[in-house]
Amino acid sequence: MSLSNFLTAILTAGLPLFLLSFGLISWAMHRGWLSGNSVKELQLNIDALSKARKDKKQRTELDPVMERWFRFGGGFYGVVALYTWLYIEFDDVVNFLQGLANIVFDFSPSGLFQLILELFIESIMNFVWAIAWPAYWLSESRDAWMMLFVGYAGYWLGIKAAAYARRFRV
16 A cells, blocks of 8 residues: 555545535535434434435435435445446546537537437446446556545545534534
8 A cells, every 4th residue: 555545545535525425415404304413313314315215105305416316325335326427427528528529610410419329328337337336446446445445434524524514504
């Protein structure tokens, strides 16, 4: 384990998962979907909300980001799946916009159709990779286990910070 690998794990997994979990949990508490003053209470409420999402009678309306999180399973698994999906999708959106610029300047309608079809197929594949995020990160990183532990620490600290910030909400 080298220092550069540890810093890479912090920047690639720890910090993004901290920010994402803090944002999701804070937003869910702000909207009244979650409550709790500790990580354990919040985890139990996340599990309860996740189970309620599966029951059509108890289902409440959530934001699109929250829907995606709970579609990925909620909790740590769901946050990492959402992060993985965003991580992969960002690159595809940039490539799409670059390809769109090329098509506009080349005036090629068939190229536009091909680009949209590729985006659609990539979106499906990205969803599959997000659901199977352990396989994605094992294939992407030599230090996947370090990234997993650092990522979980970021997730846990994000929940802890959200619970702490909630206590001091004005």
